[in-house]
Amino acid sequence: MVKEVYKNIYTFQVVLPKSPLKATNIYIIKDRDKNLVLDTGYHTQETLDSMLAGLADLGLEMSDTDLFISHMHADHSGLASNFKSAGCKVYASVADGKIINDAANGSYWQLLYKLLDYFNVTGGETMAHVFHMVKRGQVHMDEREGVLYFTKLDDKYDPSWLKSV
Structure with a gap:
C-alpha cells in the first residue's frame, strides 16, 4: 500500500x-x-x-x-x-x-576468496569467521592509504598478497 x-x-x-x-x-x-x-x-x-x-x-x-x-x-x-x-x-x-x-566486475569476490584462503577458512565457515578472529585478537585490521588490510598477528606486515587483486 x-x-x-x-x-x-x-x-x-x-x-x-x-x-x-x-x-x-x-x-x-x-x-x-x-x-x-x-x-x-x-x-x-x-x-x-x-x-x-x-x-x-x-x-x-x-x-x-x-x-x-x-x-x-x-x-x-x-x-x-x-x-x-x-x-x-x-x-x-x-x-x-x-x-x-x-x-x-568480480574483484570484490576475488578479494573475498583470497581473504578466506589466507585465513584458512573452509567448508561451512564464512567471512564472519574472519571477523570473529579479529574480535578474539587472532588477526589485526589496519587501514593504510584507505585500504583495509588483514594480517595474522604472527605475520610481519606484508599485504603483498592483497595488492595483486
Whole structure:
C-alpha cells in the first residue's frame, strides 16, 4: 500500500523473504521530469515483484526513476542491478559505489576468496569467521592509504598478497 508522507514523497514496503524483518520501506520522490527511489530491498523475485507493484501504484515503471542507495546492506541495495539494467542512474556514496562496482566486475569476490584462503577458512565457515578472529585478537585490521588490510598477528606486515587483486 502506497502512502504519501509529504508532498511528492511516497513510501511503500517491499517484501524481504526469509528475513526476520519481513519487509523494508521504500521511498519515492516524484517529479515531473525524473523520480528517485531510495533503497531497494533484497535481490529476489519476490522483492522485485513488490517493488514493481509499488511503482505501478504510483503510475511509474522502473525506467522512470533513478536510484539512491543509502548504504550497502543487501536489504537496501539488492535490486541495484535491476535499476541499472532498466537504464536508471544509480547513486551511492564513494565507498559503497566502489563495493558495488567491484562486486559487479568480480574483484570484490576475488578479494573475498583470497581473504578466506589466507585465513584458512573452509567448508561451512564464512567471512564472519574472519571477523570473529579479529574480535578474539587472532588477526589485526589496519587501514593504510584507505585500504583495509588483514594480517595474522604472527605475520610481519606484508599485504603483498592483497595488492595483486
